[in-house]
Structures are given as C-alpha cells and as structure tokens.
Amino acid sequence: MTQEFRNWSGSISFTPETIAAPKNASQLLTLVKRAGQRGSTVRPVGSGHSSTPIFSTEDILISLDKMAGVVEVDAEAGWAKVLPGTGLRDLGEQLAQHGVAMENLGDVDYQSIAGAVSTGTHGSGITLGNLSSTVIGGTLVNGTGEEMCFGVDAGVPPPDVESDDLLRAVQVSLGALGVLTSLTLRVESAHNLHRLNWMTHIDWVLENYAELVRTNRSMDFYWYPRSDLAQVRTLNKPGEEPQLTPQGEPYSELKRDVTGPNYEIIPNDRMLPFEEMEYMLPFDRELAAFRRVRERVKLKHRAEVGWRVLVRTIASDHAMLSNTEAEYRQGGPSMTIALLQNNTLPFTRYFNDIEPIFWEFNGRPHWGKKHRLKSTELAALYPKWESFHAVRGELDPDGVFMNDYLRELFGEEI
Incomplete structure (x- = not known):
C-alpha cells in the first residue's frame, strides 16, 4: 500500500494509489x-508546503x-533555465556559481521552484x-502526454512575453495545465543584501x-498581538540603506544586522x-485593512493567537x-496581510472571523494558503478567469490534472 502523504503543516493528508x-x-x-x-488523474507536488489540498489525489502523485x-x-x-524540482535554497546556490540571482525570494526557501511559481509565491518589495x-518561458507535459x-x-x-496568453496562464x-519540465x-x-x-x-x-516602503528595496513587518510590538525587516543592497529606523524609540531593539548573498539573507x-x-x-499607505485586523484580533482573538500577522508589498504582474x-x-x-498560527493551536475560528475583512478590502487569497472562496467569488476577482479556463481546456481536455479541490475551486462538476 502506498504511504500516506502529509503536507508540511500536517493539516492535509491523503493516500495516493501511486507516488x-x-x-x-x-x-x-x-x-x-x-x-x-x-x-486516472495526476497531481504534481513540490515540497508539500501548500496549506490547501491543491496536490491531493487518490490516483497518481508526481514528485x-x-x-x-x-x-x-x-x-x-x-x-537561466532550471528544472522544476529544484529547491529554492539549492537554486540560489547554483545560480550564484554562474554570477546571477533571483531578483527576490519568499519568506521561506524549502519550496521547489515549480511549486512556488505555480501558486504565486512572493517576497516583499513594492517594485519587486x-x-x-x-x-x-519553459516546457510542460500537457494532459494528452505531449511536451510543449x-x-x-x-x-x-x-x-512580447507579457502579452503571450499561454505564458500568462502557465x-x-x-x-x-500540465506538469512543468523546465522553467x-x-x-x-x-x-548581496x-x-x-x-x-x-x-x-x-x-x-x-509609507516612508519605510518607499525608501527600502524590501520591507515587511510582523505584528505581535499579545505585546502590540512589531518586528520591522528591511533589505537593501549595501550602501543603499535609508536613514529611517526606530533607533531611540521606546521598545526599539536591533535584533539582527547581517549582510550576505540574497538567497541566504532573504x-x-x-x-x-x-x-x-x-x-x-x-x-x-494608511494600512486601513491592517488597522481593522489589529482591532478585531485585540477584541476577540488575543488570548488564542500565539503567532503574528505579517504585512508585505508586491509589484503587479x-x-x-x-x-x-x-x-x-x-x-x-x-x-499582503498574512495570519500565521502555530499548527498545534486552533486556527479555524480565528481565520474565518478575520477573512471577511479581507473581502471588504477587495482582497484576493494566496492560492497555497487557507481561504474559503469558491468559483463564483473567484471568477469576479480575476478579469482573465475565463481566458485561463480556455487555455486549460485546450491543454487538458480530459481533466487528467484535476482533483476534487480544483473542480470545486473552478466550479466544474465532479
């Protein structure tokens, strides 16, 4: 019998017929x-870091x-041309050997490059x-078993790549759409950063x-609900650091000061x-949504929230x-506003109570993280929703790459 597969946080488990x-x-x-x-159906998986059952299958799981x-x-x-299963940490090291680097990375680096891009993983930086x-560009195997x-x-x-519909869908x-074979x-x-x-x-x-976002290449902050303190992280190329820091402010403390290759530092x-x-x-710049989240957490969830709230920025694409x-x-x-909770602590009531605030502020969920939106709501949030599904119909007409979660997400009959 095939071994049970569990995602990184342990909240999703399933037993595929074959890995x-x-x-x-x-x-x-x-x-x-x-x-x-x-x-049969096929689902690819990277590191299993996703918090949604995007990779869940009872048929064939492809590592x-x-x-x-x-x-x-x-x-x-x-x-640079890379293979899909390359871990982000290894990718940084290997690219450095050629004198190049990714322009930005996410908060963690144990994901695979294929999994990271397929779910829209991001770092922070208003121009990044x-x-x-x-x-x-790249190559993939589509639902009819052809590499394209x-x-x-x-x-x-x-x-012209930004106007290429196939690339924009992939x-x-x-x-x-298929399983990536190269990127x-x-x-x-x-x-260095x-x-x-x-x-x-x-x-x-x-x-x-607003000034922190404007003057730093990358800036994000964590808010700690129980103390009402925040940890501000800035990342800049050496010699390009702005002067604005909380030095001398009440509660200010420099926790980390380090310089090195971007893939090690981010x-x-x-x-x-x-x-x-x-x-x-x-x-x-006024952080109205975050202020609402902070108010709600302090009112209802402070006793149960053991982790923090993370705020970042991203350029459009x-x-x-x-x-x-x-x-x-x-x-x-x-x-972006992210709610984090230790996986040994309850999170459903907390997440479900805060999520409507994100809807009120015209938010769209990260594809690899918890959310409750279904096809009707999602279609209204994506101007190219139908265009994507037209491409999917061409590349995978028989639904080889679908699972129950994606059918529900896309509003297709099971």
Missing part, C-alpha cells in the same frame, strides 16, 4: 500518457524531486514582483509605514510548522491567475 518520481521529461511524458489512457538543477545560464542576457513574474514549449522557449521574443497555473527565469546579477531586523512598537510602524528560518491565511489587497495581476489592480502594487 511516482520521474527522472526526466521522457519518463514523465510516458507516465501522464498512460494515466490518460487508463482514465519532481529527481528533476532538479540548473541546466543553462546566460548571465549577459539575464536568464512575485516569483511567477520572473518566468519568461511556452514563452521564449516557444520563440516568443522577450519584449505562470500561475495551480498545476492545472526559464529572468535573473539579475548576483548581489544588508538585512536589519528591528523590534519597536506597532505605533511607530503605522506612523512611518529567507527566514521556519523550524516550527504553522497554518496560514494570506490575502493580497490594493496597496494602502500579468499572469492570468496571479493575485497581483495588473488589470484588476489598475496597474498598482499590492500589499
């Missing part, structure tokens, strides 16, 4: 083609762990897009938030598993299902 780990695109192609012929590594780099042209926005190219790998000139695909990423020159972590009172952050250590809900909202897609945001940036 396959193809070593190359040829093996993957054969596997998908045979699954289609048998009427891409054996399809990992950097294939080719053109530092002068600013791109999510990881999906760096995808300019997209973006620059299909001959689309780099200046960039954030939830694994519903061509936009990269930049390898660089100087990271500062300050503890201060949340009132100082609220007063200075991620946080996350030894304890947690559950998370995160919504992307229109950027608001052009992926059809990106929750920071430009058309819906009129080209403006987004801010």
Whole structure:
C-alpha cells in the first residue's frame, strides 16, 4: 500500500494509489500518457508546503524531486533555465556559481521552484514582483502526454512575453495545465543584501509605514498581538540603506544586522510548522485593512493567537491567475496581510472571523494558503478567469490534472 502523504503543516493528508518520481521529461511524458489512457488523474507536488489540498489525489502523485538543477545560464542576457524540482535554497546556490540571482525570494526557501511559481509565491518589495513574474518561458507535459514549449522557449521574443496568453496562464497555473519540465527565469546579477531586523512598537510602524516602503528595496513587518510590538525587516543592497529606523524609540531593539548573498539573507528560518491565511489587497499607505485586523484580533482573538500577522508589498504582474495581476489592480502594487498560527493551536475560528475583512478590502487569497472562496467569488476577482479556463481546456481536455479541490475551486462538476 502506498504511504500516506502529509503536507508540511500536517493539516492535509491523503493516500495516493501511486507516488511516482520521474527522472526526466521522457519518463514523465510516458507516465501522464498512460494515466490518460487508463482514465486516472495526476497531481504534481513540490515540497508539500501548500496549506490547501491543491496536490491531493487518490490516483497518481508526481514528485519532481529527481528533476532538479540548473541546466543553462546566460548571465549577459539575464536568464537561466532550471528544472522544476529544484529547491529554492539549492537554486540560489547554483545560480550564484554562474554570477546571477533571483531578483527576490519568499519568506521561506524549502519550496521547489515549480511549486512556488505555480501558486504565486512572493517576497516583499513594492517594485519587486512575485516569483511567477520572473518566468519568461519553459516546457510542460500537457494532459494528452505531449511536451510543449511556452514563452521564449516557444520563440516568443522577450519584449512580447507579457502579452503571450499561454505564458500568462502557465505562470500561475495551480498545476492545472500540465506538469512543468523546465522553467526559464529572468535573473539579475548576483548581489548581496544588508538585512536589519528591528523590534519597536506597532505605533511607530503605522506612523512611518509609507516612508519605510518607499525608501527600502524590501520591507515587511510582523505584528505581535499579545505585546502590540512589531518586528520591522528591511533589505537593501549595501550602501543603499535609508536613514529611517526606530533607533531611540521606546521598545526599539536591533535584533539582527547581517549582510550576505540574497538567497541566504532573504529567507527566514521556519523550524516550527504553522497554518496560514494570506490575502493580497490594493496597496494602502494608511494600512486601513491592517488597522481593522489589529482591532478585531485585540477584541476577540488575543488570548488564542500565539503567532503574528505579517504585512508585505508586491509589484503587479500579468499572469492570468496571479493575485497581483495588473488589470484588476489598475496597474498598482499590492500589499499582503498574512495570519500565521502555530499548527498545534486552533486556527479555524480565528481565520474565518478575520477573512471577511479581507473581502471588504477587495482582497484576493494566496492560492497555497487557507481561504474559503469558491468559483463564483473567484471568477469576479480575476478579469482573465475565463481566458485561463480556455487555455486549460485546450491543454487538458480530459481533466487528467484535476482533483476534487480544483473542480470545486473552478466550479466544474465532479
């Protein structure tokens, strides 16, 4: 009997009929083609970090762990071709050997690159897009068992990739279009970042938030509900640091001051598993949505919330299902508010009570984190919702890559 699969936080478990780990695109192609012929379904999985059952299946679960590594780099042209199962930590190290780096990374680095881009994983920085926005091409195996190219790998000139519908669908695909076999990423020159972590009172952050966002390459903050303190993190290239810090303010304390390669400096250590809900909202320098969340948490949830609330920013992009897609945001940036809770503590009542505030502020949920929206609500939030499903119908006409969760999410009959 196949071993039970559990996600990183432990909140999702299932037992697939088969767990396959193809070593190359040829093996993957054969596997998908045979699954289609048998009427079976296939779901790819990266590190299992998602908090939604996006990868859940009773049929074939495909691990891409054996399809990992950097294939080719053109530092002068600013791109790198990588395999889908490459972990973000390994990717940073391997890209550095070629003198290049990702322009940004998320809060953690134990995800695979395919899983990270397929769910719209992001870091922080008002001029920095999510990881999906760096995808300019690649290859995938579609639902009929054919390997196909997209973006620059299909001959689309780099200046035109943002208008290429297939690429825009694949960039954030939830694994519903096919299984990625390679990704061509936009990269930049390898660089160091100087990271500062300050503890201060949340009132100082609220007063200075707009200036902190404007003057730092990357800035985010955690609010600690029980103490009403906040931890501010700034990331800048050495020599480009702004002067604004909470030094000298009440409760101010410098917790971390470190400089190094971006792939080492950006991620946080996350030894304890947690559950998370995160919504992307229109950027608001006044933090009105966060103020509402803070008020609600202090009123109803302070005794049970052991973890923190994380606020970040992201530039807009052009992926059809990106929750920071430009058309819906009129080209403006987004801010994100994430609720984190230790996985040993109750989270459902807390998340469900706060979530309507995100809806009120025109928020869209992170695809890999807890939320309650279904197809009707989601379709209203994505101008290219129908365009994405048209592409999906072409690439996977028989639903080889669907599972019960995606059918419910997309509003399709089971």
